[in-house]
Amino acid sequence: MDNIAILNKEVEVPHFIKYMGSKRKIINFVVEAINEVKTDGPVCDLFAGSSVLSGILRNQTHMISNDIQAYSAVLARAYLTSYNWGSCPSLVQDVVSSASEKATKFFEAFPALNFDYEQEFTVGEFVSLEEKQRQLIDYDFSSFDYHLFAKDYSGTYWSFSQCVWIDAYRATAEEYKGTPFYHAILASLMFAMSYNSQSTGHYAQYRDATSQSSMEDILTYRRKEITPFFIRKMEELQQTLGTNNFSFDTYCMDYRDCLGQLPKNAVVYADPPYAFVHYSRFYHAIETLVQYDYPEVRHKGRYRTDRHQSPFCIRTQVEDAFQEMFQRISDKEANLVLSYSNTGMIDLEALIDLATRTLGIRYMIETRTVDYLHSTMGRREDKSRNVQEALIIAKRL
Incomplete structure (x- = not known):
């Protein structure tokens, strides 16, 4: 062990999406705990989410990144891939050129769909322009293979024009599938989507213009363009992510299945959901970007109808979910660092007691806490909360 x-832990990591509950601000706290129970086995990020831990630990250890959501695996692979950018020196220009050609053809095919945000508006005129775009969900774009966002999301989180560009970049990404650059392109597109979206940073619901000030705020985002943000992120990746000499695995599995195939002597970092709201509600749009499967969408938020429901977000299931996680970790003789909050679905003392009883006498369990400001991704009075983050550290004796 010596x-x-x-x-x-002092690693600068590019970020891709605005992520509710991200551990970026306290990642040093997490990595310190992982170091205390580190083995010669892999580190498994069991609920990877935005995959920032993969960004921190790339080129330091064998990483296993897991999340039930496919977008998380894309982000993890974008961080963990070993890049030789010199093998494709004109990559960014080539991607932008291909996407531009696709977007231009799309706009030319539908000249009547012109929604001008550069004019002066009354609130009523603006609302009408937005509503006309939302009605495109009933429009026939089938002459183009890549039209999902233009059809389903115009006038919601993004304008029609922004959606056309999202589709164009998504189509272009497929031209690089099977290359080391595929996931970097998709992750950079997620970044551009995040910073062009008029919502509060997630995709639970888009905002409506109800006043002059809210209209002007939304207009700020409607007037942005996808391409400059895409270029900025791709160039940042070229400057910050190079060779990764360590192997890695990425999975899109239920946590139980991932633990079931985990090698012995691993370290598991577990950061399950804390609240009753399901993450699939907040990040369905980037899940759809990755899947690009033209799902059925419903409600104002244009949610996928097959959204994942986590047992950690359901009060009647959360205790059993934790107990099963602890038992499977014990079965694999793994060490554990578990993040949880004093605002979670299960009381911290009850959670510690459950860990102690399930893991048993073969584990030494320690708890430590840190106070931090948790982002709720809102724009109003409740956009952040003071919470106490707890780490439950379980080391096999």
């Missing part, structure tokens, strides 16, 4: 390499 020869186990200490993981460096």
Whole structure:
């Protein structure tokens, strides 16, 4: 154990999406705990989410990144892939050129669909322009293979024009499938989508213009363009992510299935959902970007009808979910670092007691806490909350 390499926590990591409950602000706290229970086995990020831990630990250890949502695996692979950018020196220009050609053809095919945001508006005129775009969900775009966002999301989180560009970049990404650059392109597109969206940083619901001030705020985002943000992120990746000399695995599995195939002597970092709201409600749009499967969408938020429902978000199931996680970790003789909050679905003391009883006498369990400001991704009075983040650290004796 004395020869186990200490993981460096002081790593600058590019970020891709605005993520509710992201551990970016307290990642040093998390990595310190992982170092205390590090083995010569892999580190498994069991509920990877935005995959920032993969960004921190790339080129330091064998990473296993898992999340039930497919977009998380894309982000993890974007971080963990070993890049030789010199093998494709004109990559960014080539991607932008291909997407531009596709977007231009789309606009030319539908000249009547012109929604001008550069004019002066009354609130009523603006609302009418937005509503006309939302009605495109009933429009026939089938002459183009890539039209999902233009059809389903115009006038919601993005304008029609922004959606056409999202579709164009998504189509272009497929031209790079099977290359090391595929996931970097998709992740950079997620970044551009996030910073062009008029919502509050997630996709639970888009905002309506109900006043002059709210209209002007939404207009700020409607007047943005996808391409500059895409270029900015791709160039940042070229400057910050190079060779990764360590192997890695990424999975889109239920946490139980991932633990079931985990090698022995691993370290598991578990950051399950804390609240009753399901993450699939907040990030369905980027899940759809990755799947690009033309799902049935419903309600104002244009949600997928097959959204994942986590047992950690259901009060009647959360205790059993934790107990099963602890039992499977014990079965694999793994060490554990578990993040949880004093605002979670299960009381912290009850959670610690459950871990102690399930893991048993073969584990030494320690708890430590840190106070931090948790982002709720809102724009109003409740956009952040003071919470106490707890780490439950379980080391096999």
